Amino acid sequence: MDTLTLKLQGMSCASCANNIDQAIRLIPGVIDCNVNFGAEQATINYDRTRTNVKIIQAAIDAAGYSSYPTSEDILTGEDDGQKAIKLAQEREIRRKVIVACVIAMIIFVGSIPMMTGLHLPFIPEFLHNYWVQLVLTTPVQFWCGWSFYVNGWKALKHHMATMDTLMAVGTTAAYLYSLFVTLFSGFFTDQGLIPHVYYEVSVTVIALILLGRLLEHRARGKTSEAIHKLMGLQPRNARVIRDGVEMDISITEVEINDVIVVRPGEKIPVDGEVIAGISTVDESMVTGESLPVKKQAGDEVIGATINKTGSFQLRATRVGKDTFLAQIVKLVQQAQGSKAPIQRLADQVTGWFVPAVIAIAIATFVIWFNFMGNFTLAIMTAVGVLIIACPCALGLATPTSIMVGTGKGAENGILIKDAQSLELAHKITTIVLDKTGTLTQGNPTVTDFVCLKGTANHNELQLLQLAAAVERNSEHPLAEAVVKYAQSQGVNLIESHNFAAVPGSGVQGVVSDRLIQIGTQRWMTELGINTHSLPEYQQAWEAGGKTVIFMAVDGEIEAVMGIADALKPSSTAAVKILQKMGLEVVMLTGDNSKTAEAIAQEVGIDRVFPEVRPEQKTAMIKSLQGNGKSQIIAMVGDGINDAPALAQADVGIAIGTGTDVAIAASDITLISGDLQGIVTAIQLSRATMSNIRQNLFFAFIYNIIGIPVAAGILFPWFGWLLNPILAGAAMALSSLCVVTNALRLRQFHPKIISASVQ
Numbered sequence: 001m002d003t004l005t006l007k008l009q010g011m012s013c014a015s016c017a018n019n020i021d022q023a024i025r026l027i028p029g030v031i032d033c034n035v036n037f038g039a040e041q042a043t044i045n046y047d048r049t050r051t052n053v054k055i056i057q058a059a060i061d062a063a064g065y066s067s068y069p070t071s072e073d074i075l076t077g078e079d080d081g082q083k084a085i086k087l088a089q090e091r092e093i094r095r096k097v098i099v100a101c102v103i104a105m106i107i108f109v110g111s112i113p114m115m116t117g118l119h120l121p122f123i124p125e126f127l128h129n130y131w132v133q134l135v136l137t138t139p140v141q142f143w144c145g146w147s148f149y150v151n152g153w154k155a156l157k158h159h160m161a162t163m164d165t166l167m168a169v170g171t172t173a174a175y176l177y178s179l180f181v182t183l184f185s186g187f188f189t190d191q192g193l194i195p196h197v198y199y200e201v202s203v204t205v206i207a208l209i210l211l212g213r214l215l216e217h218r219a220r221g222k223t224s225e226a227i228h229k230l231m232g233l234q235p236r237n238a239r240v241i242r243d244g245v246e247m248d249i250s251i252t253e254v255e256i257n258d259v260i261v262v263r264p265g266e267k268i269p270v271d272g273e274v275i276a277g278i279s280t281v282d283e284s285m286v287t288g289e290s291l292p293v294k295k296q297a298g299d300e301v302i303g304a305t306i307n308k309t310g311s312f313q314l315r316a317t318r319v320g321k322d323t324f325l326a327q328i329v330k331l332v333q334q335a336q337g338s339k340a341p342i343q344r345l346a347d348q349v350t351g352w353f354v355p356a357v358i359a360i361a362i363a364t365f366v367i368w369f370n371f372m373g374n375f376t377l378a379i380m381t382a383v384g385v386l387i388i389a390c391p392c393a394l395g396l397a398t399p400t401s402i403m404v405g406t407g408k409g410a411e412n413g414i415l416i417k418d419a420q421s422l423e424l425a426h427k428i429t430t431i432v433l434d435k436t437g438t439l440t441q442g443n444p445t446v447t448d449f450v451c452l453k454g455t456a457n458h459n460e461l462q463l464l465q466l467a468a469a470v471e472r473n474s475e476h477p478l479a480e481a482v483v484k485y486a487q488s489q490g491v492n493l494i495e496s497h498n499f500a501a502v503p504g505s506g507v508q509g510v511v512s513d514r515l516i517q518i519g520t521q522r523w524m525t526e527l528g529i530n531t532h533s534l535p536e537y538q539q540a541w542e543a544g545g546k547t548v549i550f551m552a553v554d555g556e557i558e559a560v561m562g563i564a565d566a567l568k569p570s571s572t573a574a575v576k577i578l579q580k581m582g583l584e585v586v587m588l589t590g591d592n593s594k595t596a597e598a599i600a601q602e603v604g605i606d607r608v609f610p611e612v613r614p615e616q617k618t619a620m621i622k623s624l625q626g627n628g629k630s631q632i633i634a635m636v637g638d639g640i641n642d643a644p645a646l647a648q649a650d651v652g653i654a655i656g657t658g659t660d661v662a663i664a665a666s667d668i669t670l671i672s673g674d675l676q677g678i679v680t681a682i683q684l685s686r687a688t689m690s691n692i693r694q695n696l697f698f699a700f701i702y703n704i705i706g707i708p709v710a711a712g713i714l715f716p717w718f719g720w721l722l723n724p725i726l727a728g729a730a731m732a733l734s735s736l737c738v739v740t741n742a743l744r745l746r747q748f749h750p751k752i753i754s755a756s757v758q
């Protein structure tokens, strides 16, 4: 299955999004599709053997819209051609808005004497002439309002109706009625009625809608500000050393393994590994971590972060669209285009909204005409209904907030993969934390190594060599610690055979015909190896939060190791805050229970599940989920062994410094690995969700109150009718309200909750 993201053009409201969605789904070979009105993009899952990008784009064209593929390379960013088209479109709308507004003013001023009954000499009489008004209105109706006809017609061809349909029908009805009055005013005077034209209705409504669209376009550009900010971080040039010569080249020409020089105060051009020099780097723009990070040979640096103090050389490891920054941009783009569950309601409503409104408008007309016998009022109330009813604000309510929210997350070092996780995060009831690498720093070091048989230094080094020979084949952090320790003791690494890892237990291998097994006490017992010879050490180590592992040679315990992994400085505070927020915090680990409890006590967690094998972690999450009424479980982990559990959890949160597998399986990634990020993610989720609810309220309230009033429901009692011009203003305002409200989210800052308990 392939996934494709296309940018869309030409949508005017959420019904357009529905139309495109349907058109794409009809293509054989398309498995799933998600069209997002707010982000103006479509994400399509398709079967490469049955369809392709060209066919999909053709279908979108046929539906009356245009599309272009998103650029994967942030260096090129948005295609200049597309930008030019967008600008040209905006300029055209602006021109039409100006024309429509000026003419609306003239007609409005012209009708003041008539409406007020005053004789105002400075207003020329002829302005109120029906024929003059007709001449003024016609270009507005058919030039400024042309897009309503074009888009409405496109929709009609596909047996669909959109906002443009409503606008076209509504304004044309007002226009035609006025035209009829102008041509046959005698028809009205004959019946003793005063003929009245409504040119100003169609002109003002068109002016307002176009103005609303223009403002909304501009505001919507700001919702993806975060992405533009991220893209803007990318430096343009890099200073590489090639063939011994230092030269400035464009970032697009940098290749993997190029050696790059970075001076103090400069931006690091691409991802790489420091090979010489020492410095501190400000990574806050990417990780959200405000403290500068020390870098020296062997450390990884991220492109677009700022080098502070020293100068250094790096070897490029990832360039172009593979850089960390490019990946973030891509992820945020995808997240912004995804659909939050809360939007489903809005989608369902918009699906039948337009046809329903047309039906209500017809009913309004019929009732007014038949029962009140007033043709003019019948037409005007029907027009009012058509105009107030547009569901465009409804289509903007959720996506605009999601766009700002996910962008805000990225700014704070929190990568949210989709809207659904952003929505769920504020409902989390239980947080399950993995120990190693999540609560702890994840670079364990061997602190104790005790030989059981003979204490000669010679023997110890020999054993270490055997241990390292086996552990070098394992990617487990503990294995790395053993190898590092051996190397630091001056041991040469040798080969081993028949290596096997037993997940959650340990590793084994054969070195010079001796079977080496290294792992947990439980595993040793399972293997029938006696481990009871040295409880004194073990207890003290475990009580200190160290992991104790055993080493057996040919089935006999030969050595014991104590491995320490310090807590992250922020862990204790983060746990306290989460508990303060009313969440249950649980620790899950493969380590033995005493070590686990010691660590848990240190960070202040009461509920611990120790000695959980990797395959049991998922089951553990499942049982927690099945535990209560509305339990929403978040799992936080870093390792390969955490990946299935991350996927099982309602919200999987990966530590950005952890393994790629864990990151891929998660919904949210904390780039810097600081657990306070969980708190920020929950706060952001809360802020976004309440923003969406406000938006939905704004969007619905106009329609819910507006339609019945426009239909004249209050008329029999109060004599109130909704002037179609007011209807147009209300509807332009509702979209603007929604977008402006969504933009308020840009002010989001993580709230600092103090961890100290009073």
Ligand SMILES: Nc1ncnc2c1ncn2[C@@H]1O[C@H](COP(=O)(O)OP(=O)(O)OP(=O)(O)O)[C@@H](O)[C@H]1O
Binding pocket: 434, 435, 436, 437, 471, 474, 476, 478, 479, 503, 504, 505, 506, 507, 518, 519, 520, 547, 548, 549, 588, 589, 590, 591, 592, 612, 613, 614, 639, 641
């Ligand atoms: N390569 C290895 N070398 C030595 N011991 C190992 C190795 N792999 C696993 N073990 C032993 O098995 C235990 C459980 O391992 P597992 O990978 O399930 O959990 P963990 O990574 O230690 O902890 P957490 O689940 O908190 O990340 C370890 O604590 C260790 O004692």
Ligand SMILES: [Cu+]
Binding pocket: 013, 163, 390, 391, 392, 393, 731
């Ligand atoms: Cu609308």
Ligand SMILES: [Mg+2]
Binding pocket: 434, 435, 436, 437, 438, 638, 639, 642
């Ligand atoms: Mg782990």
